[in-house]
Structures are given as C-alpha cells and as structure tokens.
Amino acid sequence: MNLSIQIAPKHQNGLILANPVMTASGTFGYGTEENHIFDIQKLGAIVCKGTTLEPRDGNPQPRIVETASGMLNSIGWENIGVEALIREKAPVWAGWQVPVIVNIAGESVDDYAKMAGQLEGVAGISALEVNISCPNVKAGGAEFGADPDSAAEVTSAVRNATSLPMLVKLTPNTANIAGVAMAVAEAGADALTLINTLKGMAIDINKRRPMLGNITGGLSGPAIKPVALYAVYEVAGAVDIPIIGCGGITTASDALEFIMAGASAIQVGTASFPNPRAPLDILEGIEQFLGKEGIEDINELIGIART
Numbered sequence: 218m219n220l221s222i223q224i225a226p227k228h229q230n231g232l233i234l235a236n237p238v239m240t241a242s243g244t245f246g247y248g249t250e251e252n253h254i255f256d257i258q259k260l261g262a263i264v265c266k267g268t269t270l271e272p273r274d275g276n277p278q279p280r281i282v283e284t285a286s287g288m289l290n291s292i293g294w295e296n297i298g299v300e301a302l303i304r305e306k307a308p309v310w311a312g313w314q315v316p317v318i319v320n321i322a323g324e325s326v327d328d329y330a331k332m333a334g335q336l337e338g339v340a341g342i343s344a345l346e347v348n349i350s351c352p353n354v355k356a357g358g359a360e361f362g363a364d365p366d367s368a369a370e371v372t373s374a375v376r377n378a379t380s381l382p383m384l385v386k387l388t389p390n391t392a393n394i395a396g397v398a399m400a401v402a403e404a405g406a407d408a409l410t411l412i413n414t415l416k417g418m419a420i421d422i423n424k425r426r427p428m429l430g431n432i433t434g435g436l437s438g439p440a441i442k443p444v445a446l447y448a449v450y451e452v453a454g455a456v457d458i459p460i461i462g463c464g465g466i467t468t469a470s471d472a473l474e475f476i477m478a479g480a481s482a483i484q485v486g487t488a489s490f491p492n493p494r495a496p497l498d499i500l501e502g503i504e505q506f507l508g509k510e511g512i513e514d515i516n517e518l519i520g521i522a523r524t
C-alpha cells in the first residue's frame with residue numbers, strides 16, 4: 218500500500234511525505250517535548266509552533282476557552298524566536314526521519330523575508346509554512362491573508378528569500394479565499410494549508426466581560442470542520458498546487474473527507490488536546506480504510522469526491 222505523497226511537485230527538490238498526516242502549528246510544540254505517547258517519527262511531517270523574529274510572551278491570560286464543539290485560543294505567538302529555534306531545535310530535528318516544517322509569523326513583509334533568510338540552509342528544516350493570518354501593522358491590523366494583494370506580497374518576499382519548499386497557510390477570515398489562493402499560488406507558493414482559525418469571542422455573563430484576555434480569539438476544532446472542508450473543496454478547484462487540509466479533523470473519516478475534497482495531506486490540531494494520540498490514530502484509520510476498500514495508493518483518493 219502506498220501512503221506517500223508529494224506536496225511540492227513544482228519545487229526543484231520536491232517534498233515527499235511518507236504519509237499524509239501532519240501536526241498543525243501551535244498544537245504540537247516543536248515535537249521535541251518529551252511527553253509524546255507515540256512514535257512521532259511515524260507521521261508524515263511535524264509543523265512547529267508559529268515562530269517570530271524575536272521571542273514573544275504571547276497575549277494576556279486567559280488564552281483558552283472551551284466552546285460547543287471547539288475551542289477559542291488567543292495564545293498570540295508565544296514562542297522562543299527564530300534564533301533560539303535555529304540554535305536549540307533545528308539540531309534535534311536534523312537527526313529525525315520525519316520532516317519538520319517551520320511555521321513563520323510576522324507583522325510586516327520584512328519580518329517574513331528576514332526570518333526566511335535566517336532559516337535558509339539550516340539543517341533539520343524541510344520546508345516553511347507561512348502564516349498569513351497575522352495582522353499587518355502597516356495596514357491597521359488587517360490580516361495579510363484577507364486580501365489577494367497583501368497575501369501575494371508576503372508570498373513573493375518569502376519566495377525570494379528561501380530555496381526551501383514553501384507552504385502558505387490561508388485564513389478563512391476573508392470574503393475571497395479562492396482569490397487569495399490564486400494570488401498566492403501565482404506568487405510562488407509550492408502548496409497551500411487551509412484553514413487557520415476563525416475569529417470569534419465568548420463573554421462571561423457573571424463578570425460582564427469577554428472571557429479571553431485578548432477579547433477575541435481563533436475558533437478551532439470540530440465546529441469549523443464543514444467550513445474548512447468547503448474551503449478545501451473550493452480552492453482545489455481554483456489552483457493546481459497541492460492543498461493541505463486543516464480544521465476540526467478528529468478522526469480518520471474526517472481526514473478522508475478532506476482528501477476526497479482535494480487535499481493531498483491533512484493536519485491535526487485541536488484533536489490532539491483531548492487525545493494526544495490523535496495524529497497516529499488518524500493515520501492508522503486511513504490505512505485501515507485503504508486496506509478494507511482495496512485501494513493501493515492514497516493518491517487515488519485525492520479529489521475523488523469532485524465531479
């Protein structure tokens with residue numbers, strides 16, 4: 218049975234994953250934490266925490282609220298910064314068989330380009346994932362990914378600064394995700410990850426105050442799965458580069474829905490909190506489905522639900 222997939226076919230070196238199951242940024246740390254209850258080398262790829270130029274403490278507490286069928290988070294890119302990542306994490310990753318993809322976040326186009334430049338040639342890093350759900354400080358805090366032009370500007374800047382395969386992670390907080398996807402593909406992305414969290418909030422009626430210290434946060438988990446699945450379906454019809462599906466994937470059946478909608482691979486995020494084995498359970502479930510259905514190659518299922 219073949220589970221391997223190519224997620225950067227247009228890149229000079231390509232990026233072949235042993236299977237389509239990856240971890241979603243911000244939900245699996247750096248993969249180096251010693252609390253894993255399964256062998257993470259079995260996964261297709263690890264996507265690390267969102268990384269910024271400088272170390273960040275993140276947003277005020279509370280930063281997590283449970284909601285019906287999901288959660289709101291406003292972590293705010295708490296991370297060790299790109300220099301410490303290169304010094305402390307990359308050397309560990311360099312000894313791994315599972316590829317590590319570094320998720321980068323910035324407040325200006327320059328931030329993204331600088332980070333991509335610093336990460337160039339660092340052993341242990343297989344690709345970059347550019348998070349364009351970040352507020353563009355120069356544009357009054359609108360997300361870079363809300364608009365095709367600013368999304369393409371970030372993509373081109375990173376493309377010019379890196380020779381690594383580049384995934385661009387789209388935000389659902391836009392009226393025109395297919396337009397953004399096309400602009401980003403045109404600007405040199407090798408693959409697209411979709412989706413990031415949806416903007417939301419919750420209020421404590423006793424305190425008469427928003428529950429999150431940051432007032433708003435990002436909604437993730439099963440609540441967003443239908444939105445994410447539709448985004449994948451729509452974007453898969455608009456671009457010819459691979460799509461990595463993400464959003465509420467909790468079971469193998471969820472993952473297979475995304476693959477049938479047109480995703481070449483998937484990421485598991487919030488599902489890892491209640492079930493730390495979720496990525497491996499999902500991988501094993503996909504294998505079982507292929508075995509049961511007599512399918513020899515996962516690639517046969519990509520986009521099969523499209524007419």
Ligand SMILES: Cc1cc2nc3c(=O)[nH]c(=O)nc-3n(C[C@H](O)[C@H](O)[C@H](O)COP(=O)(O)O)c2cc1C
Pocket residue numbers: 241242243244266267268290292294320348386412413414436437438439441463464465466484485486487488
């Ligand atoms: C606690 C938490 C932290 C996250 N941090 C990041 C991040 O740093 N960068 C990023 O691109 N996405 C981040 N995300 C978004 C996830 O990677 C994913 O796109 C989103 O949660 C939807 O997938 P899910 O429903 O499977 O969690 C974060 C999500 C959560 C829940």
